Amino acid sequence: MTLQVFEGIMIPFVGTTMGAAMVFLLKQAISNRLQRILTGFAAGVMTAASFWSLLQPALESSEGMGKLAFVPAVVGFLIGMGFLLLLDYVTPHMHMDENEEGPKVALNKTTKLILAVTLHNIPEGMAVGVVFAGWLSGDSRVSAAGALALALGIAIQNFPEGAIVSMPLRAAGMSKGKTFLYGILSGIVEPIAALITILATSLVTHILPYLLAFAAGAMIYVVVEELIPEMSEGEHSNLGTVFFSFGFVVMMILDVALG
Numbered sequence: 001m002t003l004q005v006f007e008g009i010m011i012p013f014v015g016t017t018m019g020a021a022m023v024f025l026l027k028q029a030i031s032n033r034l035q036r037i038l039t040g041f042a043a044g045v046m047t048a049a050s051f052w053s054l055l056q057p058a059l060e061s062s063e064g065m066g067k068l069a070f071v072p073a074v075v076g077f078l079i080g081m082g083f084l085l086l087l088d089y090v091t092p093h094m095h096m097d098e099n100e101e102g103p104k105v106a107l108n109k110t111t112k113l114i115l116a117v118t119l120h121n122i123p124e125g126m127a128v129g130v131v132f133a134g135w136l137s138g139d140s141r142v143s144a145a146g147a148l149a150l151a152l153g154i155a156i157q158n159f160p161e162g163a164i165v166s167m168p169l170r171a172a173g174m175s176k177g178k179t180f181l182y183g184i185l186s187g188i189v190e191p192i193a194a195l196i197t198i199l200a201t202s203l204v205t206h207i208l209p210y211l212l213a214f215a216a217g218a219m220i221y222v223v224v225e226e227l228i229p230e231m232s233e234g235e236h237s238n239l240g241t242v243f244f245s246f247g248f249v250v251m252m253i254l255d256v257a258l259g
Contacts, residue, residue, distance in 0.1 A: 004144060005132050008151045009194035012128060013187050015155030016121075019162020020183020023170045026163075033236045038160035040240030043227035044247025045153045046219050052255040053131060053150035054216035058209040061134075072209035079210075080123065080217025087119050088225065117161055118186045120226070123218030124154050125190035129197030130211045136198065137208065149254040156247070158187060 055073055062069040131147040166183035170176060201211060231240025 002136075005136065005198070008132055008144075008148055009125070009128055009191045009198075011148075011151040012124060012154040012158050012190045012194075015158035016162040016187025016190070017184050019159040019164075020166040020180050020187075022163040023166040023176050023179045023183070026167065032234060033239060035160070035164075036231050036234075036236040036240040037243045038163070039227050040231040040243035041247035041250075042157035042160055043223045043231060043240075044244040044249070045157050045251040046223050046227070046247075047244075048248045048251035048255065049127075049150050049153040050216040050219045050223075052252060053146055053153070054127060054212045054219070057131075057134065057146075058212035058216070061209040061212070072207075073213040073216075076210035076213025077217035077220075080214035080219075081221045082217075083214070084120070084123065084218045084221035084225070117165055118189055120222055121158075121161075121187055121190045122193045123215060123222075124158075125193030126197045126211075127215035127219060128154060128190070129194035130201060130208070130215050132194070133198045133201035134208050134212065137201070146255060149251070149257075152254060153251045154190075156250075158190075162187060 055077070058073045058076065059069060062072045065071065128147070128151050131150050135144050135147050162183045165186045166179040169179040169182055174182075197211070201208060228244075231237065231244065
């Protein structure tokens with residue numbers, strides 16, 4: 001594996017780490033306003049990345065199938081959605097119930113939150129791994145710059161996730177060092193998943209379009225099921241919508257300009 005690939009798969013993890021580090025800078029929990037802004041921006045980034053970095057290359061890679069070129073994208077996308085649906089069935093959602101109070105309850109809820117965020121980070125790591133695997137395999141439709149753009153986009157999306165893990169733990173009474181560590185651990189699965197995906201995909205390059213679409217489906221599921229409801233509920237929901245558009249545009253520019 002080249003140094004460039006290693007650096008690329010570590011970029012999303014850096015985003016999570018920086019988000020978790022907010023526990024050292026913020027004295028209180030993230031305000032509703034800031035949470036809507038961060039969540040909306042992250043949703044926009046992931047939506048744009050799902051199309052330009054994943055679905056579009058999947059469709060282009062299947063052009064040889066003629067009028068059936070959509071099949072790998074459709075199949076992979078639906079399997080990715082189904083995979084995340086299964087995860088949500090067996091694990092808790094990422095939302096926090098604001099009606100429950102108390103340190104013990106908060107710790108129990110946050111433990112579930114860490115598990116949910118960690119599991120949802122796996123398909124994001126796979127998405128980065130699939131794109132870099134496509135570049136390593138010599139697929140002309142997947143560039144190193146495009147893979148880097150996706151990694152940067154997911155890193156941006158991971159920033160609020162890192163804070164979402166660490167800040168509630170701190171509010172529940174845990175030390176800053178431990179909360180930061182838990183935030184980091186929730187994101188370490190991403191480079192691991194990316195590495196495993198790269199190693200596996202190099203052996204089965206013929207299913208790359210399916211894997212690209214799988215990653216897209218998983219990411220869109222997270223956006224629709226978790227991020228959009230989070231950015232739209234309560235006060236300042238309009239900020240979530242505005243920053244969704246900003247995130248979408250930023251990721252689109254990154255992918256088109258660098259790809």
